[in-house]
Structure formats: C-alpha cells, structure tokens
Amino acid sequence: MQPEFLRDPTKTQDRKNPSYQKKILDYVRALFPGLSHSEVAAQILKVPALRRKLETLLKRGLVARGSTISVEKFIRDGQPEASVVASALVHRPRLKPEVIVQELDKLEEDKPNKFLSGTDWIHNNLVGCILAIYESYSDPCPIYAGFDTFCSLSKGNLRHFLELCHRSVVRLVDSPLGEADAFSVSVTDQANASREAAVSFLGEIRSFGMLGPKLHSFVLALGSLLAISQRRPAQSEPERGHFAVTRGGALPDKLIEMIREAVKWSVLFEEEETKIKDPCEQPSNFEFHYQPLVLSSLAICR
Numbered sequence: 421m422q423p424e425f426l427r428d429p430t431k432t433q434d435r436k437n438p439s440y441q442k443k444i445l446d447y448v449r450a451l452f453p454g455l456s457h458s459e460v461a462a463q464i465l466k467v468p469a470l471r472r473k474l475e476t477l478l479k480r481g482l483v484a485r486g487s488t489i490s491v492e493k494f495i496r497d498g499q500p501e502a503s504v505v506a507s508a509l510v511h512r513p514r515l516k517p518e519v520i521v522q523e524l525d526k527l528e529e530d531k532p533n534k535f536l537s538g539t540d541w542i543h544n545n546l547v548g549c550i551l552a553i554y555e556s557y558s559d560p561c562p563i564y565a566g567f568d569t570f571c572s573l574s575k576g577n578l579r580h581f582l583e584l585c586h587r588s589v590v591r592l593v594d595s596p597l598g599e600a601d602a603f604s605v606s607v608t609d610q611a612n613a614s615r616e617a618a619v620s621f622l623g624e625i626r627s628f629g630m631l632g633p634k635l636h637s638f639v640l641a642l643g644s645l646l647a648i649s650q651r652r653p654a655q656s657e658p659e660r661g662h663f664a665v666t667r668g669g670a671l672p673d674k675l676i677e678m679i680r681e682a683v684k685w686s687v688l689f690e691e692e693e694t695k696i697k698d699p700c701e702q703p704s705n706f707e708f709h710y711q712p713l714v715l716s717s718l719a720i721c722r
Contacts, residue, residue, distance in 0.1 A: 454566015481510030
C-alpha cells in the first residue's frame with residue numbers, strides 16, 4: 421500500500437470498501453499470526469517439557485484421589501484439548517477419574533460426551549489449563565500472540581495496541597538475516613513482545629496521577645489474590661479476570677477512591693453484574709474487570 425493512498429482525503433471512501441478492509445486485515449493477520457487454542461494444546465503434547473508438566477499434574481490429581489489408573493489413559497494424542505483439560509478434571513473431588521476416562525473414550529469414538537456437549541469441559545476449562553501448564557515454563561505462552569489477541573489485550577487502547585505491534589516488529593527487524601520471514605513475526609517473538617509490553621505497562625501504573633504508587637501496590641495486591649485463585653489445580657473457576665464485592669456493608673471511602681482511580685486510568689473497567697448470588701447481602705451490583713494487558717502482566721510477573 422502506497423503512503424500517498426493513505427494520505428489522500430479523496431480516498432476515504434475507498435478505504436471503507438469491505439474488500440479493501442479485508443485485504444488490510446488479511447495482511448496484518450499474516451504479519452502477526454496466532455495459534456488457536458487447539459494448536460496450543462497440540463503443542464503441549466509435542467514439547468517434551470510441557471508434556472512432562474501435563475503428566476505431573478495428572479499424576480498429582482490421581483494420587484490425591486487414590487486412583488490407580490495410569491496417566492497414559494488421560495493423554496490422547498488425537499485429542500490434545502481434552503488431554504490438557506483432563507489435568508484439571510482429575511483434581512475435582514466430585515468427578516471420578518473413571519468417568520473422565522469414559523468420556524475420553526466417547527470423544528474418540530465420536531459419541532456424545534461432556535468434553536464437547538452438556539458441561540462442555542473443553543470450552544470452559546482449556547485456557548485456564550493451558551496457562552497453568554505454561555506457568556513455570558521458560559518460554560512465553562503462545563496464546564498471547566496474534567493480531568486478534570493484540571486487539572483483545574488492548575481493549576480499545578490504541579497506544580497499547582501500537583506498543584504490542586512495535587515491540588513485535590522490532591524483534592523481527594533484529595532477527596539475524598535469513599532467520600526471519602520478512603512479512604511475518606513468529607508466535608514466540610510476539611508472545612515475548614506481549615510479555616515486555618505487559619511488564620512495562622505494569623510499571624507505568626506508578627505514574628498514573630497522584631495515587632499512582634498506591635494504585636500500583638493495589639494492583640499487585642489484587643494480582644496476588646488472582647494468582648492464588650488461578651493456581652487451584654482443579655481450575656473450577658479459571659476465568660478470574662474480574663471481581664466484585666459480595667459481602668459486608670458499604671465500602672470504606674479510601675477503597676472507593678482507589679477503585680475509582682483504577683477505573684479512571686482504565687486499569688479496571690466497571691460493568692453491571694449479571695449474576696448476583698445474594699442481592700440481600702451484596703453491597704454493590706457492579707463488578708470490576710481487569711484491563712486485559714494488566715491481567716496478562718499480573719500472570720507474567722507472579
């Protein structure tokens with residue numbers, strides 16, 4: 421695309437053409453390719469260190485449940501997503517290991533099963549299980565790569581999106597001649613760029629207004645609670661990207677001020693809660709969602 425085309429105000433309507441927009445999106449997705457969750461799960465089975473981590477999680481769960489079923493029964497190379505999710509399911513006390521094996525058999529036989537229908541184990545648990553397996557791995561988790569992922573991490577913040585793209589392209593430019601595709605940044609380089617941008621943004625919080633240093637400490641404290649929650653081997657509630665005040669009376673003024681400051685600087689997003697478990701006791705009908713880049717930085721820094 422010639423720069424003159426982008427600078428010409430008479431070409432505005434041309435840039436709104438769906439075919440032009442598709443062309444641009446196809447190009448940028450080729451520049452910043454990503455992996456599907458299914459592909460990431462398959463990679464876990466192929467990389468020896470990650471596969472060993474999966475086997476360890478499965479073994480711990482089976483030992484804790486007093487089960488003598490072999491770990492190999494839960495790892496199906498043809499069903500990587502289900503195999504990864506099984507690492508959490510074996511830790512759930514209300515779910516017998518024998519039942520998990522039966523459901524894996526049904527999945528392989530293309531019969532109705534709980535991995536894909538009904539409770540939909542894969543959809544509800546895959547991301548949390550992937551993050552748990554990658555937690556102590558030296559390489560960054562590849563789910564943080566890809567153009568669409570960059571859009572999600574930025575959540576409408578153009579500066580954050582440009583920072584993710586910039587750090588990725590810089591890695592491409594710095595690659596030794598002949599080792600990089602001139603028009604594609606590797607998933608690993610993108611994930612590393614996401615890690616750098618997330619850590620940088622976390623440090624940036626200190627400069628957010630008069631309460632910046634306190635806000636930074638507040639976010640780290642929330643991150644510690646998040647880490648404790650996400651390290652539960654059962655991954656029964658893996659999507660800990662938000663919180664709400666569910667018990668007690670009115671919030672202290674200082675806490676309200678801190679939350680308002682976090683919302684003002686887009687560290688947190690306030691949304692009306694749709695699932696209130698006890699409206700008589702819950703002092704607020706709002707929940708607070710972490711800015712995705714903040715959430716990823718908390719995951720990276722713990």
